[in-house]
Amino acid sequence: MTDIRLAAFDMAGTTIDEHGDVYRALENCVTETGTPVDAADLQTWMGTDKVEAITQLLGLGGHAGDEATVAACFDRFRALLAEYYAVHPPVGLPGAEDALRTLGEAGVKVALTTGFSADVAGPLLDSLGWKVGEGELLDAVVTSDEVAAGRPYPYMIHRAMERTGVRSVAQVLVAGDTVVDAQAGAASGAAQVVGVLTGALTAEDFAGSGTTAVLGSVAEVPAHLGLG
Structure with a gap:
């Protein structure tokens, strides 16, 4: 059983393949x-x-x-x-949707945060059939136009905590494919800040960004947490 109660993931390049x-x-x-x-x-x-x-x-x-x-x-x-x-319609990255479902089934809240505004993120998620709500894949989505400042500020992560009822940053994992994803995670105080290699970066590129781990993809997150 993991102590993590919220996993907050970036969208493009982390959970979604939008072909660059x-x-x-x-x-x-x-x-x-x-x-x-x-x-x-x-x-x-x-x-x-x-x-x-x-x-x-x-x-x-x-x-x-x-x-x-x-x-x-x-x-x-x-x-x-x-x-x-x-x-070129976007698709979920290999194993990403299964990983999100595994986390949800284990009692971990799943949120997506993004540098997109709501009017861009909404249709993108609709095209994938990824919905927010009880029994759905996602528990929350936070877009950059909903907070005072986007990454590397931590506000989207804190808003995801608010929306999912998670009180402590000690119960939060943040994952993304860019340095600013990691910087936002570190700034938020999240217990785990994971860089993933499904974007344009190598493991070395995450050095000094605040990551606590670097994984090949989001598909590896459940195993990283000892789930599934």
Whole structure:
């Protein structure tokens, strides 16, 4: 029996395979303004709130990043993402859905947190048939527009605790495929902060990020907790 009562997972690249389309949409919405995007900068800001990511990428590329440009880029990001998803619909990563069900059956609450806004995350989850509620796969979903600040701030994790009735961070596991996922987990005080290698990072890339473990994928989390 595990002491963990809440497992909070990132979405794209951690539990969901969206074929790298978030990266493409984020990069392209910025480069279409004539602003270059460095690959390392794109990776750094990938897991953050997408408005914040666009603002930072514009600035790093030498663009003033005024409010109107950021808003237009975000609208373009959503349009591009919908276009890409229509061609290559997202799917659950191998073993992810089974892992979430195993956790739920063991009494662990399952939450997803994401740098997406609610209007992007909702249709994505609907397309997978992943629902929130009693007897469903998920107990909570928290999007970046529901909190004061997204990753690396810990607020989405704390909101997931609030929604699932988990009182202590000593009972929380956080997992994600980016450094900011791990940084948010560490900032939250979560007992376990797991980096997973289903995104673009290697185990070495998580060094210094606050992880307590690095696993190949979310599919390994139940065994990591001694479940199933």
